Amino acid sequence: MTGNPHAPNHLAPAGPGLRLTRRAALLGLGGAISLGRASLALAAAPTERRFVVILLRGALDGMAAVVPYGDASLATWRPGLLTGRPGQAGGPLDLGGFYGLHPALAGMHGLYAAGEFLPVHAIAGAWRVRSHFEAQDYLEMGDGEQRIDSGWLNRVAGAIPRPGRRDNAIAIAATPPLILRGKAPAASWLPENFRPPAALLYDEIAALNRHDPVTGPAFADGLRERGFIDMVQGGRHGRKRFAFPALARVAGRMLAAPEGPRLAAMEMFGWDTHVAQVPRLRYPLSALDHGLVALKAGLGAAWAHTAVLVVTEFGRTVRENGTGGTDHGTATVAFLAGGAVAGGRVRADWPGLAPGRLFENRDLAPTAELRALAKGVLAQHLGLDQAALLRIFPGSGGVAPMGGLIRTSA
Amino acid sequence: MTPAPIEAAIRFGYGPKPGESLPADAALWLRGQVERPDPLANGPGTTAVEGLEALHADILDRKRGLKPERVRRIYLAEARAVGDHLVDTAMPFRERLVWFWFNHFTVSLKRPFVAAVLGDYVRTAIRPHVTGRFEDMVLAVMRHPAMLMYLDNARSFGPDSIVGRRRHIGLNENLARECMELHTVTQAAGYTQADVTNFARILTGWSISPPLLLARGAPAFRFFAAAHEPGTPPLMGRRFPPGEAGGVAALRFLANHPSTYHSLAAKLATHFVADAPPPEAVARIEHVLATTRGDLKAVSLALVEAPGAPLAKLRTPMDYVVATTRALALPPGRRFPVLPAMAGLGEPLFAAPQPDGWPDTAAHWAAGEAMLRRVDWAYDVAARAGTHDPVAVADAVLGPLLSPATRNAVSRAGSRREALTLLFASPEFMRR
Numbered sequence: 001m002t003g004n005p006h007a008p009n010h011l012a013p014a015g016p017g018l019r020l021t022r023r024a025a026l027l028g029l030g031g032a033i034s035l036g037r038a039s040l041a042l043a044a045a046p047t048e049r050r051f052v053v054i055l056l057r058g059a060l061d062g063m064a065a066v067v068p069y070g071d072a073s074l075a076t077w078r079p080g081l082l083t084g085r086p087g088q089a090g091g092p093l094d095l096g097g098f099y100g101l102h103p104a105l106a107g108m109h110g111l112y113a114a115g116e117f118l119p120v121h122a123i124a125g126a127w128r129v130r131s132h133f134e135a136q137d138y139l140e141m142g143d144g145e146q147r148i149d150s151g152w153l154n155r156v157a158g159a160i161p162r163p164g165r166r167d168n169a170i171a172i173a174a175t176p177p178l179i180l181r182g183k184a185p186a187a188s189w190l191p192e193n194f195r196p197p198a199a200l201l202y203d204e205i206a207a208l209n210r211h212d213p214v215t216g217p218a219f220a221d222g223l224r225e226r227g228f229i230d231m232v233q234g235g236r237h238g239r240k241r242f243a244f245p246a247l248a249r250v251a252g253r254m255l256a257a258p259e260g261p262r263l264a265a266m267e268m269f270g271w272d273t274h275v276a277q278v279p280r281l282r283y284p285l286s287a288l289d290h291g292l293v294a295l296k297a298g299l300g301a302a303w304a305h306t307a308v309l310v311v312t313e314f315g316r317t318v319r320e321n322g323t324g325g326t327d328h329g330t331a332t333v334a335f336l337a338g339g340a341v342a343g344g345r346v347r348a349d350w351p352g353l354a355p356g357r358l359f360e361n362r363d364l365a366p367t368a369e370l371r372a373l374a375k376g377v378l379a380q381h382l383g384l385d386q387a388a389l390l391r392i393f394p395g396s397g398g399v400a401p402m403g404g405l406i407r408t409s410a
Numbered sequence: 411m412t413p414a415p416i417e418a419a420i421r422f423g424y425g426p427k428p429g430e431s432l433p434a435d436a437a438l439w440l441r442g443q444v445e446r447p448d449p450l451a452n453g454p455g456t457t458a459v460e461g462l463e464a465l466h467a468d469i470l471d472r473k474r475g476l477k478p479e480r481v482r483r484i485y486l487a488e489a490r491a492v493g494d495h496l497v498d499t500a501m502p503f504r505e506r507l508v509w510f511w512f513n514h515f516t517v518s519l520k521r522p523f524v525a526a527v528l529g530d531y532v533r534t535a536i537r538p539h540v541t542g543r544f545e546d547m548v549l550a551v552m553r554h555p556a557m558l559m560y561l562d563n564a565r566s567f568g569p570d571s572i573v574g575r576r577r578h579i580g581l582n583e584n585l586a587r588e589c590m591e592l593h594t595v596t597q598a599a600g601y602t603q604a605d606v607t608n609f610a611r612i613l614t615g616w617s618i619s620p621p622l623l624l625a626r627g628a629p630a631f632r633f634f635a636a637a638h639e640p641g642t643p644p645l646m647g648r649r650f651p652p653g654e655a656g657g658v659a660a661l662r663f664l665a666n667h668p669s670t671y672h673s674l675a676a677k678l679a680t681h682f683v684a685d686a687p688p689p690e691a692v693a694r695i696e697h698v699l700a701t702t703r704g705d706l707k708a709v710s711l712a713l714v715e716a717p718g719a720p721l722a723k724l725r726t727p728m729d730y731v732v733a734t735t736r737a738l739a740l741p742p743g744r745r746f747p748v749l750p751a752m753a754g755l756g757e758p759l760f761a762a763p764q765p766d767g768w769p770d771t772a773a774h775w776a777a778g779e780a781m782l783r784r785v786d787w788a789y790d791v792a793a794r795a796g797t798h799d800p801v802a803v804a805d806a807v808l809g810p811l812l813s814p815a816t817r818n819a820v821s822r823a824g825s826r827r828e829a830l831t832l833l834f835a836s837p838e839f840m841r842r
Binding site: 204 | 815827829
């Protein structure tokens with residue numbers, strides 16, 4: 001590698017040459033473009049690059065998804081939340097001797113083996129609030145201190161216009177979530193008559209109505225009739241009903257189309273596991289896992305030029321609470337997946353779980369910041385320079401982009 | 411008994427709209443809505459005459475092999491306006507009364523021609539009379555082309571009338587029967603089949619102006635003397651003058667019959683008080699009807715003063731959709747279409763399957779799949795919510811009626827969308 005990835009020739013005049021120089025910048029080649037690289041550069045010009053953000057609303061317990069089983073303190077904090085050792089039935093799927101993936105994440109484990117999956121652990125946003133609503137706003141606005149009236153992915157769309165296409169970004173949602181709201185045009189799409197299942201939300205709704213003589217029995221009947229029990233337990237019937245993998249496949253096809261958008265936002269619900277976390281987390285994790293595999297299938301060959309960033313607003317308490325769940329915490333895990341990702345390892349500066357190491361004596365301590373991860377992907381994958389990154393994440397000058405996230409050869 | 415402002419907004423309206431302040435004095439607020447006229451009564455829109463002309467033009471188009479578009483366009487514009495007004499009205503109590511009476515005098519797209527004049531029907535036959543005299547509403551309804559088409563009176567002919575004799579055609583009892591059974595005295599009055607047939611005879615000739623007359627400026631309603639059955643057949647032991655006046659007198663008689671007062675009182679109390687209203691509440695409203703000769707303004711005020719508890723009634727899909735839309739406080743541009751949502755939840759406002767309209771009790775609406783559909787829909791629309799604090803929305807729309815369990819669930823939900831869905835799926839929000 002030579003030169004600076006943010007070399008000024010990134011701003012070369014528009015035309016065929018632009019793509020070359022952008023790619024050159026991506027590759028860290030600076031001004032040193034050789035003809036020998038040209039075909040490669042054209043094949044993977046910036047407009048070929050796809051970037052997807054999946055928001056997990058409700059706070060994923062990072063230590064349930066990527067279990068730091070090698071940390072001796074883990075079992076003392078949450079004995080009831082562990083599902084066994086790697087190699088045991090129901091135990092985590094090993095990620096190289098210290099971490100293991102939740103057993104429902106077999107598809108991600110396969111991507112990991114192929115070097116296309118990169119968990120980033122002990123990461124958190126810049127905010128330290130434990131309100132879902134506030135934290136999700138910050139996660140989507142791209143700030144930790146003040147409110148901005150647009151979402152950061154919208155500002156990314158503004159930074160990489162596509163000639164001939166009005167909107168370069170799409171939300172797989174009824175209306176664009178905050179992350180895609182803003183000046184740059186963004187489409188949103190859901191299949192007609194699509195009813196997003198409320199999944200585990202129904203459980204809570206049934207509980208709210210349980211003692212009501214009118215609505216209680218009605219909800220109970222309705223859930224029984226729909227075979228909801230299967231759905232909660234992640235049975236075959238339930239999985240079919242859960243739409244995320246189906247949506248992810250279609251999103252992949254849209255992104256793969258030559259004229260399609262290059263940026264997409266998706267969202268998933270059902271992560272707020274205050275109660276009975278072990279059974280309740282299996283289902284959304286499985287849906288996310290199937291969703292990533294389906295996204296890859298939908299993208300086809302374009303997967304090689306894709307990076308998917310999976311983020312949640314904060315993590316959950318290290319200690320198991322009194323109802324077999326966890327409460328709102330701080331650091332958690334984020335995922336990067338895709339053919340363009342330099343994966344096959346877990347990236348973390350592990351803070352440790354020994355007493356005294358926890359953040360505010362309750363949470364996994366953050367050792368990395370989400371903006372650093374996002375800026376790293378945007379710089380290396382989409383070739384955005386320092387100035388663009390500062391427009392996308394205002395006030396993030398002190399947060400260096402994480403390096404080494406994207407493969408430097410395709 | 412004066413309800414608290416938020417109770418008034420829920421029991422007598424479609425629930426509060428966050429951001430709009432509640433009335434300081436609930437009794438004054440409700441009374442004001444009853445005493446001021448409905449701004450939409452006889453207001454602008456496609457008139458019955460224009461609707462009928464569009465209908466005839468569509469029929470001609472269809473004969474020519476063209477796609478008829480006029481009535482469809484008229485209907486879609488009316489439906490959209492109805493949906494917007496339900497959400498935005500500053501007089502929600504009056505609006506609830508409007509749709510109560512519309513449902514009482516149901517007309518439905520099950521007869522597709524009705525689409526051409528539905529908007530005018532609500533504007534001219536229902537709205538102006540909601541706080542007027544019941545007998546005047548009956549007369550307006552029975553003369554409106556929507557009802558005359560829906561229940562077939564436009565093609566009922568006196569067998570001994572000029573037209574009947576010449577064309578060998580006769581009575582259609584549909585409107586006469588439903589008017590007695592559903593709109594006025596009900597079967598409790600003990601009438602016979604002969605009464606129904608005679609009433610149908612009395613109503614013969616009540617019809618609609620044909621295109622040629624409309625083109626010359628005739629009103630939509632027309633009494634065709636040539637189709638009217640001669641004579642003065644008895645109705646429930648009484649005789650009425652011959653001709654059009656006989657129908658008017660018969661309708662005034664039926665509208666003010668004690669049995670009518672009783673059934674209206676029971677229906678109103680079931681709508682505003684409880685599925686099984688206390689007999690005292692029914693008696694009170696019945697007394698007002700009887701002593702004021704069907705003054706619906708006095709009746710509406712009596713409803714406010716009648717004893718009743720908030721959240722005693724399950725919201726119908728219509729109430730539920732409107733209340734949810736109001737709670738989300740979306741600007742019209744970002745709103746989902748309200749009428750299709752009602753249809754999706756099982757109560758297409760203008761497409762009741764039968765002339766008795768939509769049921770009004772939990773026994774009908776609290777079915778398993780129906781309740782789940784509400785939640786599916788709420789989950790869908792909750793995604794459109796802005797960045798309001800869901801707990802603040804819950805407090806604003808339910809106030810002290812919000813249960814601690816629901817408040818807790820809303821405040822702990824994993825996202826705004828889930829929080830709002832929990833609010834809209836809570837037992838208290840399901841009620842009014």
